[in-house]
Amino acid sequence: MKDIKVLGTGCKKCQMLAETAEQAAKEMAIEYSLEKVTDLNAIMSYGVMFTPALVIDGEVKVAGKVPSIEAIQKLLA
């Protein structure tokens, strides 16, 4: 079970990252939970300044950009 969190205040890029991450996980047919973290203070508690950021199992994997589906799948594998 992968715990995926997308950090971002709700701008376009953050939505894009959430969609891409969801698609990546679905294609891999793994069990996952996806959560969007939009509260700025919660985002800061991850030590992230560059949004959007991708957190997998509590670890910040990507900050400040929207990676490709393949790149996210590598991170999820």
Place this chain on the structure above:
Amino acid sequence: MDKRREFKIAFLLAAIFAGFYFLPVGQARFDGSVTEALELTKWYAREHVILCLLPAFWIAGAIGAFVSQTSVMRYLGPKANKLVAYGVASVSGTILAVCSCTVLPLFAGIYRMGAGLGPATAFLYSGPAINALAIILTARILGMPLGLGRAIGAILFSVIIGLIMAFLFRREEQNKHANAVAMPEDNDGRPLRVTAAFFATMLGILIFANWGGGDSGSGFFGAVYSIKWHLTAGFAVLFGIELWRWYAIHPARILIVAALTATAALTLPTVPSVPFLVGTLGLVWLTAGRSDEAGDWFDQSWTFAKQILPLLFAGVLVAGLLLGRPGHEGLIPSEWINSAVGGNTIGANLFASVAGAFMYFATLTEIPILQGLIGNGMGSGPALALLLAGPALSLPNMLVINSVMGPRKTTVYVILVIIMATLSGWGFGALFT
């Protein structure tokens, strides 16, 4: 059936129906305003999109893709030299705030995990005003003095606001969380001079393609104007060479684009938009879909275009409807604007600052709105005041700032922004009337 959802739909339908039922079609002022909205949008589409907005998107995209933002944040970290931190915070908006939605997380980050309250508020004030797209568009549409006034005013006063904030709350600067900051990985070390030369080339294309001054101009500006397309073409050739040498784009493909652009320029010498558009589309063909830096550059530029163009055109339509083109009236009578923000009194500047501080401007829409206001008699001082207070603050982002640094600091910050914007507007208005 979800009752709340159905009620919402019913309400929406009723509102649209009522809107059309009472639509004041046929009344001179309303019909005139609709024409104004369409005329203004047409003017933007003709005059600003191909030569100015499109290259501006590429430049903003290049900033996102090629400039290492991590290296900038090093100067805003917890151990940074305070003096340097203020300086960097006040100007780094140019490269860090390319998208308005990145300003708040960076502000919170600098405040909590980095150099502290002073530099954080300095960044928050100047960031939205000096991002690359905002400067280019302000200078192009509202004129050079306002464009420069906006950039210089934002940088100068952001440092002052930061210092005052840091001084007022010097006892409360809490211990920093020793949080490790998650940074995006650095670019491969492309030499700084390469990046700088690349940006200079793009700016050269942008500046000379948009060189104003008219045919009657004499002296330096007139001389440049008469050869502006030769200069633009020269920079374009340089640009092609740089793409080949530094970004590993196949020279044959570059030559094809160059040949098409040159053909368009020679067959249609009076319509420079056409070769410019051909060149831009060629650049899309050269960069889109690649998995390297150049592909990343295209993705970033395309994201900006998708995000900003619809908002900007909606903003232009609304501004045209409410305020009309310069010299024409929209829905709002000119006298109202003249009496509120005409001239350069402290009252007019204060009114513009307060209105700007609470109003929400979607990215870049402050520019067509201001253009309309100026056309209806707004003074240049109040215009600058609105340009400074407007994008820096809005009711929604006050709430976020409040959740980050608490009501006392937020209140002081808002008051400082209003005072500083008023003063810089007043000073500017006295210099340029």
